[in-house]
Amino acid sequence: MAMNKKLIIIIAAVVILAAVGVGLYFFVFRETEPVELRIEHSIGDQFTTNVKNSTKMFVAGMVIVVNEKGLEELISTEVNIIRDTVIFILRDLEEDDITAEGTQDALRRKLVAAINDALEIESVVDIRFNNFIMA
Numbered sequence: 001m002a003m004n005k006k007l008i009i010i011i012a013a014v015v016i017l018a019a020v021g022v023g024l025y026f027f028v029f030r031e032t033e034p035v036e037l038r039i040e041h042s043i044g045d046q047f048t049t050n051v052k053n054s055t056k057m058f059v060a061g062m063v064i065v066v067n068e069k070g071l072e073e074l075i076s077t078e079v080n081i082i083r084d085t086v087i088f089i090l091r092d093l094e095e096d097d098i099t100a101e102g103t104q105d106a107l108r109r110k111l112v113a114a115i116n117d118a119l120e121i122e123s124v125v126d127i128r129f130n131n132f133i134m135a
Contacts, residue, residue, distance in 0.1 A: 037067050038125065041075045043082050046131060052094045059133045060090060064115060065126035078119055085118045086111060098134045 046061035089110060097103060108127045115124045
């Protein structure tokens with residue numbers, strides 16, 4: 001009977017040590033995935049433009065998202081270039097473009113690429129719309 005108690009204690013100790021080892025690995029020693037830096041920047045008031053080949057107007061508000069610190073000055077000094085780039089793209093949208101499924105995602109990708117090209121950077125990674133209205 002005493003031998004069974006010792007065996008149970010040894011097995012329990014091994015299980016506990018194994019659990020502690022696994023816990024240490026997952027919480028201390030394992031490399032964690034880096035968190036991607038994402039900083040939102042305002043690019044001014046919402047955009048209001050006519051819809052191509054239509055009497056309707058299109059209103060969109062947005063912020064740009066970058067993955068690099070220290071771009072505040074570039075964005076503030078080049079905000080007119082950013083806004084011009086955005087307006088140029090928005091003015092080319094037709095009603096079907098605006099109402100089609102997937103439009104916002106496609107427009108996000110197009111705006112990100114165009115703004116990066118205009119600023120000659122690769123740090124703009126997303127656009128977040130805070131309104132998207134055709135009236």
